[in-house]
Amino acid sequence: MAPAARFRSVVLDCPDPLALARFYAQVVGGTPRQDDPDWVVLQVPDGPRLSFQRAPDLTPPQWPRSDRDAQQFHLDFDGGSTWEEMDAAQEKVLALGARVLDAEDREKKDFVVYADPAGHPFCLCRIEHH
Incomplete structure (x- = not known):
């Protein structure tokens, strides 16, 4: 179809x-x-x-929330395949005005959640490149 x-x-x-x-x-x-x-x-x-x-x-979305005012969606970006690449990507987005929303258990989850300067959530994800 x-x-x-x-x-x-x-x-x-x-x-x-x-x-x-x-x-x-x-x-x-x-x-x-x-x-x-x-x-x-x-x-x-x-x-x-x-x-x-x-x-x-x-009014920027609140992260994390589960009621009707919760985030509607977020953007995921490939932050690299190693934690060194992820750390470098994080340094860059923070310098540009992002802020960390959730970095807890990043090694287990393989992502970190940020807010852009307007408050929208986005993630840098550790992606295994093959």
């Missing part, structure tokens, strides 16, 4: 679309393109398109 649609992009609401697009460009690459003050697009090299939409009154 043919799909009903093709994937276009993940859209993140945020108070400052260009600032958040620049944050993610430093995390995953690409160059933000702003054709409208309320909308910025970041084409991730060899990856999806991330878009950022102005939402001046955004």
Whole structure:
């Protein structure tokens, strides 16, 4: 059966679309393109398109929560295959303005949860490369 649609992009609401697009460009690459003050697009090299939409009154998701105000989704990124690579990736995202939400049992879980500068959760995952 043919799909009903093709994937276009993940859209993140945020108070400052260009600032958040620049944050993610430093995390995953690409160059933000702003054709409208309320909308910025970041084409991730060899990856999806991330878009950022102005939402001046955004209330960031709370992590972890299980009630109706819980996070709706989060982004996972490959942080490397070793803990040294993960530590280097963490140093970079923290310098860019991310903050750690959960690093407990990282060796057991193989991921660390962060919040981007607008408060959206994302993970750096340790991925075994084959």
